[in-house]
Amino acid sequence: MxxxxxxxxxxxxxxxxxxxxxxxxxxxxxxxxxxxxxxxxxxNGLILKRVALVDRKKANLPMTVFVGVKTSRHSMEWFEAFQDTIAAIPEIVEAYRLTGNIDYLLRLVVPDIDAYDRVYKRLISKLDFTDVTSFISMEELKFTTAVPVSYI
The missing domain is CATH 1.10.10.10 (Winged helix-like DNA-binding domain superfamily/Winged helix DNA-binding domain)
Known part of the structure:
Protein backbone atom coordinates (compact mmCIF):
# COMPACT_ATOMS: atom_id res chain seq x y z
CA MET A 1 0.00 0.00 0.00
CA ASN A 44 -7.48 -8.12 -0.90
CA GLY A 45 -10.77 -7.03 0.69
CA LEU A 46 -9.87 -3.43 1.47
CA ILE A 47 -12.65 -2.29 -0.87
CA LEU A 48 -15.64 -4.34 0.26
CA LYS A 49 -18.15 -3.13 -2.33
CA ARG A 50 -19.33 -0.05 -4.17
CA VAL A 51 -22.75 1.32 -3.34
CA ALA A 52 -25.05 4.24 -4.07
CA LEU A 53 -25.85 6.54 -1.16
CA VAL A 54 -29.51 7.50 -1.08
CA ASP A 55 -30.70 10.92 0.05
CA ARG A 56 -32.77 9.94 3.11
CA LYS A 57 -34.97 13.05 2.95
CA LYS A 58 -35.86 12.43 -0.69
CA ALA A 59 -36.54 8.79 0.22
CA ASN A 60 -38.97 10.00 2.93
CA LEU A 61 -36.71 8.84 5.77
CA PRO A 62 -35.73 12.15 7.41
CA MET A 63 -35.77 10.95 11.02
CA THR A 64 -32.83 9.22 12.68
CA VAL A 65 -33.47 7.40 15.94
CA PHE A 66 -30.76 5.84 18.07
CA VAL A 67 -31.99 3.04 20.29
CA GLY A 68 -30.08 1.79 23.29
CA VAL A 69 -30.97 -1.78 24.26
CA LYS A 70 -30.27 -3.48 27.57
CA THR A 71 -30.89 -7.15 28.18
CA SER A 72 -30.45 -9.49 31.08
CA ARG A 73 -30.05 -12.39 28.65
CA HIS A 74 -26.53 -13.01 27.40
CA SER A 75 -26.81 -16.46 25.87
CA MET A 76 -25.82 -17.30 22.30
CA GLU A 77 -29.42 -18.36 21.66
CA TRP A 78 -30.71 -14.90 22.62
CA PHE A 79 -27.91 -13.15 20.71
CA GLU A 80 -28.68 -15.11 17.53
CA ALA A 81 -32.40 -14.39 17.88
CA PHE A 82 -31.56 -10.69 18.32
CA GLN A 83 -29.37 -10.73 15.20
CA ASP A 84 -32.13 -12.43 13.20
CA THR A 85 -34.71 -9.94 14.47
CA ILE A 86 -32.72 -6.80 13.62
CA ALA A 87 -31.66 -8.24 10.25
CA ALA A 88 -35.33 -8.55 9.31
CA ILE A 89 -36.11 -4.88 10.05
CA PRO A 90 -34.89 -2.66 7.19
CA GLU A 91 -35.32 0.55 9.19
CA ILE A 92 -32.45 -0.61 11.41
CA VAL A 93 -29.46 0.45 9.33
CA GLU A 94 -26.71 -0.05 11.92
CA ALA A 95 -26.33 -2.15 15.06
CA TYR A 96 -23.47 -2.41 17.52
CA ARG A 97 -22.72 -4.53 20.59
CA LEU A 98 -21.21 -2.29 23.26
CA THR A 99 -19.37 -2.27 26.53
CA GLY A 100 -20.81 -0.23 29.37
CA ASN A 101 -24.37 0.41 30.50
CA ILE A 102 -26.04 -0.27 27.14
CA ASP A 103 -25.65 -3.70 25.56
CA TYR A 104 -26.59 -2.75 21.98
CA LEU A 105 -26.96 0.47 20.05
CA LEU A 106 -29.16 0.61 16.97
CA ARG A 107 -29.49 3.36 14.39
CA LEU A 108 -32.81 3.56 12.62
CA VAL A 109 -34.06 5.73 9.77
CA VAL A 110 -37.80 6.30 9.60
CA PRO A 111 -40.25 8.79 8.09
CA ASP A 112 -41.85 9.77 11.42
CA ILE A 113 -42.49 8.84 15.03
CA ASP A 114 -45.38 6.54 14.09
CA ALA A 115 -43.07 4.46 11.91
CA TYR A 116 -40.54 4.31 14.75
CA ASP A 117 -43.29 3.14 17.10
CA ARG A 118 -44.14 0.29 14.70
CA VAL A 119 -40.47 -0.77 14.63
CA TYR A 120 -40.31 -0.55 18.43
CA LYS A 121 -43.38 -2.76 18.80
CA ARG A 122 -41.95 -5.23 16.30
CA LEU A 123 -38.72 -5.42 18.33
CA ILE A 124 -40.38 -5.93 21.70
CA SER A 125 -42.80 -8.50 20.29
CA LYS A 126 -39.89 -10.73 19.27
CA LEU A 127 -37.55 -10.56 22.28
CA ASP A 128 -37.41 -9.62 25.95
CA PHE A 129 -35.37 -6.56 26.88
CA THR A 130 -34.49 -5.08 30.25
CA ASP A 131 -34.66 -1.57 28.81
CA VAL A 132 -35.11 0.13 25.44
CA THR A 133 -34.17 3.82 25.34
CA SER A 134 -34.72 5.97 22.27
CA PHE A 135 -32.84 9.09 21.25
CA ILE A 136 -34.30 11.10 18.38
CA SER A 137 -31.73 13.04 16.40
CA MET A 138 -32.64 16.69 16.00
CA GLU A 139 -29.87 17.55 13.55
CA GLU A 140 -27.20 15.64 11.66
CA LEU A 141 -23.91 17.47 12.23
CA LYS A 142 -21.62 15.07 10.39
CA PHE A 143 -22.20 12.01 8.28
CA THR A 144 -19.65 10.22 6.17
CA THR A 145 -19.01 6.72 4.94
CA ALA A 146 -15.35 7.51 4.27
CA VAL A 147 -12.72 6.19 6.67
CA PRO A 148 -9.30 7.79 7.16
CA VAL A 149 -6.64 6.07 5.07
CA SER A 150 -3.73 7.38 7.15
CA TYR A 151 -3.78 4.26 9.36
CA ILE A 152 -3.27 1.82 6.51
Whole structure:
Protein backbone atom coordinates (compact mmCIF):
# COMPACT_ATOMS: atom_id res chain seq x y z
CA MET A 1 0.00 0.00 0.00
CA UNK A 2 1.63 3.20 -1.15
CA UNK A 3 0.54 6.85 -1.37
CA UNK A 4 -1.16 6.32 -4.73
CA UNK A 5 -3.25 3.45 -3.37
CA UNK A 6 -4.29 5.66 -0.47
CA UNK A 7 -5.21 8.50 -2.83
CA UNK A 8 -7.21 6.06 -4.97
CA UNK A 9 -9.11 5.00 -1.83
CA UNK A 10 -9.74 8.60 -0.82
CA UNK A 11 -11.17 9.48 -4.26
CA UNK A 12 -13.27 6.32 -4.50
CA UNK A 13 -14.72 6.92 -1.04
CA UNK A 14 -15.91 10.30 -2.27
CA UNK A 15 -17.23 9.07 -5.63
CA UNK A 16 -17.01 5.39 -6.54
CA UNK A 17 -18.58 6.12 -9.92
CA UNK A 18 -15.61 8.24 -11.02
CA UNK A 19 -14.35 6.95 -14.38
CA UNK A 20 -11.03 5.11 -14.10
CA UNK A 21 -9.48 7.47 -16.66
CA UNK A 22 -10.32 10.49 -14.49
CA UNK A 23 -9.10 8.77 -11.34
CA UNK A 24 -5.88 7.70 -13.07
CA UNK A 25 -5.21 11.29 -14.05
CA UNK A 26 -5.80 12.53 -10.49
CA UNK A 27 -3.33 10.02 -9.03
CA UNK A 28 -0.83 10.32 -11.89
CA UNK A 29 -1.09 6.76 -13.24
CA UNK A 30 -1.96 5.18 -16.55
CA UNK A 31 -5.53 3.92 -16.84
CA UNK A 32 -4.43 0.28 -16.85
CA UNK A 33 -2.15 0.72 -13.82
CA UNK A 34 -4.93 2.48 -11.93
CA UNK A 35 -7.41 -0.28 -12.84
CA UNK A 36 -4.97 -2.96 -11.63
CA UNK A 37 -4.57 -1.17 -8.31
CA UNK A 38 -8.33 -0.86 -7.85
CA UNK A 39 -8.74 -4.57 -8.63
CA UNK A 40 -5.98 -5.44 -6.13
CA UNK A 41 -7.70 -3.33 -3.44
CA UNK A 42 -10.94 -5.21 -4.13
CA UNK A 43 -9.28 -8.63 -4.20
CA ASN A 44 -7.48 -8.12 -0.90
CA GLY A 45 -10.77 -7.03 0.69
CA LEU A 46 -9.87 -3.43 1.47
CA ILE A 47 -12.65 -2.29 -0.87
CA LEU A 48 -15.64 -4.34 0.26
CA LYS A 49 -18.15 -3.13 -2.33
CA ARG A 50 -19.33 -0.05 -4.17
CA VAL A 51 -22.75 1.32 -3.34
CA ALA A 52 -25.05 4.24 -4.07
CA LEU A 53 -25.85 6.54 -1.16
CA VAL A 54 -29.51 7.50 -1.08
CA ASP A 55 -30.70 10.92 0.05
CA ARG A 56 -32.77 9.94 3.11
CA LYS A 57 -34.97 13.05 2.95
CA LYS A 58 -35.86 12.43 -0.69
CA ALA A 59 -36.54 8.79 0.22
CA ASN A 60 -38.97 10.00 2.93
CA LEU A 61 -36.71 8.84 5.77
CA PRO A 62 -35.73 12.15 7.41
CA MET A 63 -35.77 10.95 11.02
CA THR A 64 -32.83 9.22 12.68
CA VAL A 65 -33.47 7.40 15.94
CA PHE A 66 -30.76 5.84 18.07
CA VAL A 67 -31.99 3.04 20.29
CA GLY A 68 -30.08 1.79 23.29
CA VAL A 69 -30.97 -1.78 24.26
CA LYS A 70 -30.27 -3.48 27.57
CA THR A 71 -30.89 -7.15 28.18
CA SER A 72 -30.45 -9.49 31.08
CA ARG A 73 -30.05 -12.39 28.65
CA HIS A 74 -26.53 -13.01 27.40
CA SER A 75 -26.81 -16.46 25.87
CA MET A 76 -25.82 -17.30 22.30
CA GLU A 77 -29.42 -18.36 21.66
CA TRP A 78 -30.71 -14.90 22.62
CA PHE A 79 -27.91 -13.15 20.71
CA GLU A 80 -28.68 -15.11 17.53
CA ALA A 81 -32.40 -14.39 17.88
CA PHE A 82 -31.56 -10.69 18.32
CA GLN A 83 -29.37 -10.73 15.20
CA ASP A 84 -32.13 -12.43 13.20
CA THR A 85 -34.71 -9.94 14.47
CA ILE A 86 -32.72 -6.80 13.62
CA ALA A 87 -31.66 -8.24 10.25
CA ALA A 88 -35.33 -8.55 9.31
CA ILE A 89 -36.11 -4.88 10.05
CA PRO A 90 -34.89 -2.66 7.19
CA GLU A 91 -35.32 0.55 9.19
CA ILE A 92 -32.45 -0.61 11.41
CA VAL A 93 -29.46 0.45 9.33
CA GLU A 94 -26.71 -0.05 11.92
CA ALA A 95 -26.33 -2.15 15.06
CA TYR A 96 -23.47 -2.41 17.52
CA ARG A 97 -22.72 -4.53 20.59
CA LEU A 98 -21.21 -2.29 23.26
CA THR A 99 -19.37 -2.27 26.53
CA GLY A 100 -20.81 -0.23 29.37
CA ASN A 101 -24.37 0.41 30.50
CA ILE A 102 -26.04 -0.27 27.14
CA ASP A 103 -25.65 -3.70 25.56
CA TYR A 104 -26.59 -2.75 21.98
CA LEU A 105 -26.96 0.47 20.05
CA LEU A 106 -29.16 0.61 16.97
CA ARG A 107 -29.49 3.36 14.39
CA LEU A 108 -32.81 3.56 12.62
CA VAL A 109 -34.06 5.73 9.77
CA VAL A 110 -37.80 6.30 9.60
CA PRO A 111 -40.25 8.79 8.09
CA ASP A 112 -41.85 9.77 11.42
CA ILE A 113 -42.49 8.84 15.03
CA ASP A 114 -45.38 6.54 14.09
CA ALA A 115 -43.07 4.46 11.91
CA TYR A 116 -40.54 4.31 14.75
CA ASP A 117 -43.29 3.14 17.10
CA ARG A 118 -44.14 0.29 14.70
CA VAL A 119 -40.47 -0.77 14.63
CA TYR A 120 -40.31 -0.55 18.43
CA LYS A 121 -43.38 -2.76 18.80
CA ARG A 122 -41.95 -5.23 16.30
CA LEU A 123 -38.72 -5.42 18.33
CA ILE A 124 -40.38 -5.93 21.70
CA SER A 125 -42.80 -8.50 20.29
CA LYS A 126 -39.89 -10.73 19.27
CA LEU A 127 -37.55 -10.56 22.28
CA ASP A 128 -37.41 -9.62 25.95
CA PHE A 129 -35.37 -6.56 26.88
CA THR A 130 -34.49 -5.08 30.25
CA ASP A 131 -34.66 -1.57 28.81
CA VAL A 132 -35.11 0.13 25.44
CA THR A 133 -34.17 3.82 25.34
CA SER A 134 -34.72 5.97 22.27
CA PHE A 135 -32.84 9.09 21.25
CA ILE A 136 -34.30 11.10 18.38
CA SER A 137 -31.73 13.04 16.40
CA MET A 138 -32.64 16.69 16.00
CA GLU A 139 -29.87 17.55 13.55
CA GLU A 140 -27.20 15.64 11.66
CA LEU A 141 -23.91 17.47 12.23
CA LYS A 142 -21.62 15.07 10.39
CA PHE A 143 -22.20 12.01 8.28
CA THR A 144 -19.65 10.22 6.17
CA THR A 145 -19.01 6.72 4.94
CA ALA A 146 -15.35 7.51 4.27
CA VAL A 147 -12.72 6.19 6.67
CA PRO A 148 -9.30 7.79 7.16
CA VAL A 149 -6.64 6.07 5.07
CA SER A 150 -3.73 7.38 7.15
CA TYR A 151 -3.78 4.26 9.36
CA ILE A 152 -3.27 1.82 6.51
Missing amino acids: DKRDKRILEYLQQDASMPVAELAEKVDLSVSACWRRIKALEE
